[in-house]
Amino acid sequence: MMKKQNNHISYERLSKYFDGEIAAPEQKTIEEHLRHCSFCSRGLRQFQELHTIAEQSTDPKLTRDLWSDIEHQINLRNKDEYSSFTFKKWMVAAAISVIMLAGGWWLAGEFFDGVKSHNAASVTYVNQFAFDYGLYLSGLDNPKIMKRFNEGYKKQTVETKGTVDSTALQARNRLIKRLPREISVMSTYLLESGCCQGNQFILEHDGQKVTVFQQPQKHPSEFTGYHKKHAKIDTADCSRVDAGDHTALEFDSGESKYVVVGRKNDPMLAAIMHRLTDSR
Amino acid sequence: MKNKMEQGSTESLVRSARNGDGAAFKTIYERYYQPVYRTAYRLLGERMGAEDITQEVFIKIHRKLDSFDFNASFQTWCYRITVNTCYDIMRKQKRRGRYNKGSVEPDFYESKLQSSKGSEPEDNLNRKVLTEIIEDKLQAMHEDLKTAFVLREFEQLSYSDIANIMECSEGTVASRLARARSQLTKYLTKIGIDHSYFNQ
Numbered sequence: 001m002m003k004k005q006n007n008h009i010s011y012e013r014l015s016k017y018f019d020g021e022i023a024a025p026e027q028k029t030i031e032e033h034l035r036h037c038s039f040c041s042r043g044l045r046q047f048q049e050l051h052t053i054a055e056q057s058t059d060p061k062l063t064r065d066l067w068s069d070i071e072h073q074i075n076l077r078n079k080d081e082y083s084s085f086t087f088k089k090w091m092v093a094a095a096i097s098v099i100m101l102a103g104g105w106w107l108a109g110e111f112f113d114g115v116k117s118h119n120a121a122s123v124t125y126v127n128q129f130a131f132d133y134g135l136y137l138s139g140l141d142n143p144k145i146m147k148r149f150n151e152g153y154k155k156q157t158v159e160t161k162g163t164v165d166s167t168a169l170q171a172r173n174r175l176i177k178r179l180p181r182e183i184s185v186m187s188t189y190l191l192e193s194g195c196c197q198g199n200q201f202i203l204e205h206d207g208q209k210v211t212v213f214q215q216p217q218k219h220p221s222e223f224t225g226y227h228k229k230h231a232k233i234d235t236a237d238c239s240r241v242d243a244g245d246h247t248a249l250e251f252d253s254g255e256s257k258y259v260v261v262g263r264k265n266d267p268m269l270a271a272i273m274h275r276l277t278d279s280r
Numbered sequence: 281m282k283n284k285m286e287q288g289s290t291e292s293l294v295r296s297a298r299n300g301d302g303a304a305f306k307t308i309y310e311r312y313y314q315p316v317y318r319t320a321y322r323l324l325g326e327r328m329g330a331e332d333i334t335q336e337v338f339i340k341i342h343r344k345l346d347s348f349d350f351n352a353s354f355q356t357w358c359y360r361i362t363v364n365t366c367y368d369i370m371r372k373q374k375r376r377g378r379y380n381k382g383s384v385e386p387d388f389y390e391s392k393l394q395s396s397k398g399s400e401p402e403d404n405l406n407r408k409v410l411t412e413i414i415e416d417k418l419q420a421m422h423e424d425l426k427t428a429f430v431l432r433e434f435e436q437l438s439y440s441d442i443a444n445i446m447e448c449s450e451g452t453v454a455s456r457l458a459r460a461r462s463q464l465t466k467y468l469t470k471i472g473i474d475h476s477y478f479n480q
Contacts, residue, residue, distance in 0.1 A: 010458075011458045011459070011461065011462045012454055012455055012458035014458070015454065015457055015458035015461050015462075016454050016458070019432070019439070019457070021439055021450075021454065043465070046461075046465040046468070046469075047461055047465070050414070050433065050461060050464055050465065050468075051433060053410050053411055053414055054411075054414070054433035054434050055433075056411075057411040057414075057415075057434070058408075058411075059314070059318055060317065060318065060321045060327055060330065062313075062317060062331060062334075063327060063328075063331065064331065066313065066331060066334055066335050066338075067306065067309055069335055070309065070335055070338045070339060070342075071302070071306070073335075073339050074302075074305070074339065074342050170372075170373075172332075173326075173328060173329055176328060188328070
């Protein structure tokens with residue numbers, strides 16, 4: 001009944017015995033064997049040791065509050081579903097109206113022009129979700145400007161839609177792995193917009209705060225109205241924007257835009273940008 | 281009895297959450313986020329990814345609440361969603377060649393253990409290193425073996441629950457668990473850690 005290899009109990013049987021998943025008669029046979037076999041007894045002890053290590057291991061702790069993000073995503077989804085439901089209802093009502101009134105309306109040539117004029121252009125929408133890096137940069141020296149930036153940012157997160165896109169999550173994990181070791185990641189944010197998702201990290205080293213943004217290239221975020229200077233970091237051609245005591249480095253990989261913001265003359269900014277651009 | 285009561289209150293929470301009660305869903309989150317996060321962390325081997333997975337799992341749970349069958353255990357259902365979400369991510373990472381294969385050389389741990397001897401408090405430190413060894417080695421394991429081990433040893437679930445979560449038979453769970461244990465103990469022996477180490 002008991003499967004044996006070289007007269008020893010197989011790992012599977014021993015493992016089941018350890019977990020108490022063996023029927024009573026077979027259990028007795030195994031116990032009898034264990035009394036005389038040091039090899040199998042040692043195997044059993046190793047299982048016990050593995051179990052002890054697992055049992056005594058510390059549970060990992062969350063580094064951020066997840067609930068607010070989850071709640072936000074759920075609310076957005078509910079809103080989408082409601083909009084979609086309302087839209088469908090509207091479509092049905094419109095279709096019925098069209099059928100009922102088609103006979104009379106065909107005489108009114110203006111109708112189709114009216115429909116055309118409601119084909120919404122996306123320009124306003126895109127501008128609304130643009131991320132103004134310049135505002136953020138200036139806000140680091142001026143709380144009023146930062147307040148304005150944050151208000152715009154909140155508006156942006158409330159009005160956007162979509163779920164966490166794994167491409168953005170993977171981009172985030174890739175970026176974190178590239179950061180220099182001396183840097184601590186204080187917090188991370190997933191930036192949502194109408195067209196795509198990006199990442200923001202708040203980092204710290206030696207008491208200095210550094211912010212890193214990563215946005216897909218198609219995202220319309222820009223340094224509106226700021227003078228950009230050329231900055232070469234290793235082999236990468238970057239732009240530099242200065243405002244007050246702070247500076248921002250920008251690099252466009254063709255796929256993503258990276259912006260590193262921090263104190264002027266902080267060598268870590270260039271080090272981070274080097275790591276972000278180097279390992280692509 | 282306690283489990284039944286717990287299950288009962290979970291059932292009413294799920295029913296309320298289905299009807300759009302946000303507070304009820306928050307209570308569900310507070311009750312289950314830890315096992316979800318722990319499992320994701322052990323399967324993926326990194327905190328940030330595990331946090332993202334936890335977030336994704338709860339959004340999925342919310343979306344699928346209507347399909348939950350009250351005859352099943354809610355906790356098992358949460359575990360199943362977690363494991364499947366982790367599998368998706370691991371497979372994507374594998375396809376893109378970024379899968380964490382537990383690439384640390386055995387020598388690294390041997391020297392780490394040696395250097396930890398004599399430190400204070402020695403036993404706790406050694407246990408911590410051993411946990412690191414196990415967690416790292418788990419990443420190199422086939423995902424089915426790793427999942428069976430994590431659910432049994434870290435989450436202390438029964439064979440029947442694991443079979444339910446992994447959608448396989450209890451016999452398959454037993455076999456995967458034995459293979460996982462065998463690989464881990466052989467690895468520990470290979471790097472010079474066997475039962476004598478624990479008994480010193």
